[in-house]
Amino acid sequence: MFLSVFEMFKVGVGPSSSHTMGPMVAAGRFLDLLRASAFTPFGVRASLHGSLAFTGVGHATDRATILGLAGFRPDSYDAERAESELARVAAERTVTPEGLPALAFDPASDLVFDYGPPLPGHANGLILRATDAQGDVILAQTYYSVGGGFVLTEQELASGGDTDRGPAVPYPFRSAAEMLEMNRASGLSIAAMKRANEMSRGTAEALDRGLARIWEVMKGTMDRGLATDGVLPGGLNVKRRAPAILRALEAERGRNLTAPHVINDWISTYAMAVNEENAAGGQVVTAPTNGAAGVIPATIRYWLDHVPGASQARVPEFLLTAAAVGGLIKFNASISGAECGCQAEVGSAAAMAAAGLAAVLGGSPEQVENAAEIALEHHLGMTCDPVRGLVQVPCIERNGLGAIKAVSAASLALRGDGSHLVPLDAAIETMRQTGADMSEKYKETALGGLAVNVPNC
Numbered sequence: 323m324f325l326s327v328f329e330m331f332k333v334g335v336g337p338s339s340s341h342t343m344g345p346m347v348a349a350g351r352f353l354d355l356l357r358a359s360a361f362t363p364f365g366v367r368a369s370l371h372g373s374l375a376f377t378g379v380g381h382a383t384d385r386a387t388i389l390g391l392a393g394f395r396p397d398s399y400d401a402e403r404a405e406s407e408l409a410r411v412a413a414e415r416t417v418t419p420e421g422l423p424a425l426a427f428d429p430a431s432d433l434v435f436d437y438g439p440p441l442p443g444h445a446n447g448l449i450l451r452a453t454d455a456q457g458d459v460i461l462a463q464t465y466y467s468v469g470g471g472f473v474l475t476e477q478e479l480a481s482g483g484d485t486d487r488g489p490a491v492p493y494p495f496r497s498a499a500e501m502l503e504m505n506r507a508s509g510l511s512i513a514a515m516k517r518a519n520e521m522s523r524g525t526a527e528a529l530d531r532g533l534a535r536i537w538e539v540m541k542g543t544m545d546r547g548l549a550t551d552g553v554l555p556g557g558l559n560v561k562r563r564a565p566a567i568l569r570a571l572e573a574e575r576g577r578n579l580t581a582p583h584v585i586n587d588w589i590s591t592y593a594m595a596v597n598e599e600n601a602a603g604g605q606v607v608t609a610p611t612n613g614a615a616g617v618i619p620a621t622i623r624y625w626l627d628h629v630p631g632a633s634q635a636r637v638p639e640f641l642l643t644a645a646a647v648g649g650l651i652k653f654n655a656s657i658s659g660a661e662c663g664c665q666a667e668v669g670s671a672a673a674m675a676a677a678g679l680a681a682v683l684g685g686s687p688e689q690v691e692n693a694a695e696i697a698l699e700h701h702l703g704m705t706c707d708p709v710r711g712l713v714q715v716p717c718i719e720r721n722g723l724g725a726i727k728a729v730s731a732a733s734l735a736l737r738g739d740g741s742h743l744v745p746l747d748a749a750i751e752t753m754r755q756t757g758a759d760m761s762e763k764y765k766e767t768a769l770g771g772l773a774v775n776v777p778n779c
Contacts, residue, residue: 344467349390380711662757688740
């Protein structure tokens with residue numbers, strides 16, 4: 323099994339990897355189909371299903387779909403240009419993607435939120451259609467946004483899995499047990515095995531440059547969030563809190579007012595800064611999703627700024643270890659809140675962050691696996707219940723607590739020798755089963771939990 327670190331960590335745009343980035347990617351793929359088609363399209367239509375319909379407005383799914391059909395991509399998103407294009411599409415009722423004629427598209431009638439039963443493949447489904455001048459469909463494709471910005475067609479989903487493509491890699495572990503067996507046989511760390519797998523598909527230069535870029539964007543998102551005050555969009559009037567908390571924490575330094583537990587406030591603030599930027603539609607890195615994007619960068623920032631001996635040169639080791647664990651979770655369960663609740667998003671992020679932190683603190687592979695298990699185990703059952711469908715409440719604070727759990731899990735694991743009762747594989751399978759049993763109300767539909775018990779207008 324192989325999932326690249328650059329598939330797990332993707333540069334994109336907020337507020338949601340599955341509801342914003344995924345539909346934008348799907349629309350781009352559909353445009354490629356049209357460019358290769360023998361038919362000349364006259365117009366396009368889109369229908370959103372399942373969670374994409376129920377929380378689509380709050381997650382900007384409608385905007386993302388329109389922009390995707392207009393040729394926008396998450397990794398090169400320009401917010402100012404996007405606003406201009408959305409206004410133009412609404413006025414002229416066309417999209418004008420490169421390499422295709424202007425296509426008729428009226429957002430008011432050609433973008434449909436279908437609140438009926440979800441499509442059979444996944445809770446996040448959308449159907450894109452091209453029409454001729456008479457309005458007859460000449461090409462259609464069903465896409466599923468399966469979490470973390472990953473998009474599969476109906477056929478790809480049915481063929482089984484998106485993590486076994488391409489040639490064989492040196493260490494094709496499909497479970498944590500296999501990963502540890504390969505560690506023992508090779509004498510390599512988890513990060514070293516992951517690096518060898520990546521190197522079998524590319525160059526060392528490209529890998530190192532890409533990892534540096536991932537951390538650069540993560541840190542840039544955090545820095546913007548720590549410096550930007552104001553109120554988040556969407557109508558809940560949620561105030562950005564990270565800058566004010568940071569100012570208070572910095573003022574306390576050197577005044578003998580900082581109790582030991584205040585380190586938790588630093589960790590939470592780092593994470594909240596990222597997710598406040600995400601909620602505002604800013605540039606983020608899926609880690610493994612946008613809704614959980616703050617956990618891993620906050621844990622790295624905690625390690626770099628608050629742990630003696632930390633070195634930025636080892637950030638790639640952290641990211642590679644985290645990606646190895648994230649790949650196992652995605653392959654054997656899910657990283658999609660619409661499929662398994664927030665245990666699949668913040669829970670997965672905490673497990674990845676705990677593994678990365680344990681690795682750079684000198685943990686053995688067994689201790690790293692233990693750290694990931696502890697973090698995931700104590701997110702099991704967590705629902706996804708965003709108020710008004712916005713990635714704000716409880717999502718922003720939840721990232722802060724997820725990062726704290728990650729740090730605690732790594733610390734507990736390093737206090738032991740790596741032996742423990744519950745293996746990571748068991749925690750991952752439990753998460754999958756729990757998600758399957760969980761009511762749809764608690765899986766990113768905003769139909770249950772806090773979403774219906776908190777006044778949102």
